Amino acid sequence: GAGVSQSPRYKVAKRGQDVALRCDPISGHVSLFWYQQALGQGPEFLTYFQNEAQLDKSGLPSDRFFAERPEGSVSTLKIQRTQQEDSAVYLCASSLDRGSPDTQYFGPGTRLTVL
Amino acid sequence: AQSVTQLGSHVSVSEGALVLLRCNYSSSVPPYLFWYVQYPNQGLQLLLKYTTGATLVKGINGFEAEFKKSETSFHLTKPSAHMSDAAEYFCAVSKAGNTPLVFGKGTRLSVIA
DSSP: OOOOEEEOSEEEEOTTOOEEEEEEOOTTOOEEEEEEEOTTSOOEEEEEEETTEEEEOTTOOSTTEEEEOTTSSOEEEEESSOOGGGOEEEEEEEEOOSSTTOOOEEOOOEEEEEO | OOEEEEEOSEEEEETTSOEEEEEEEEOSSOOEEEEEEEOTTSOEEEEEEEOSSOSEEEOGGGOEEEEEGGGTEEEEEESSOOGGGOEEEEEEEEOSSSOOOEEOOOEEEEEEO
């Protein structure tokens, strides 16, 4: 079956531009997570949803970052007024929530480069 | 707070040799532990996970890991390295429930022919 997909795979933005990154989770998966992976580092948690409810956004680095999942399926991570320090790979993961803890399945990521 | 330390940012082994990637964790609650592998330009793939029960966990591609509470460790091993094992490996910890993962910084494994 189809896995988690993310688009675009690569995004180049000029400093100050707004960007939107999309995540399509595995069909039927309840939980959706966003992580940020800087070059040479492990992924770091940004935010997560259970269905359409955003349960934790403590990892968002600033108020320029905003995420939504309005219908409990597709999610969008938006970054306003991008800065060079936002350059990273943004990973999305989803899980079925059958048990504790359920496996998180990761997408290929979106590599954002801010010039 | 939870944290993960992976000792060695880069490990190099010969093909056929033992693979040992080290992971130590810190957690105030009983942890759930994971190993993920990341190939270039791909997402993370779960190798194995420890939740409860047997402390020796077997995963895909011949990897296994042992949860040692007294040592707060969850080291990843494979008896015989294959060229296809060359990748980045991440250890992660989470609390109960479907909560966010806390990752280590990763260890890049190189396999020499």
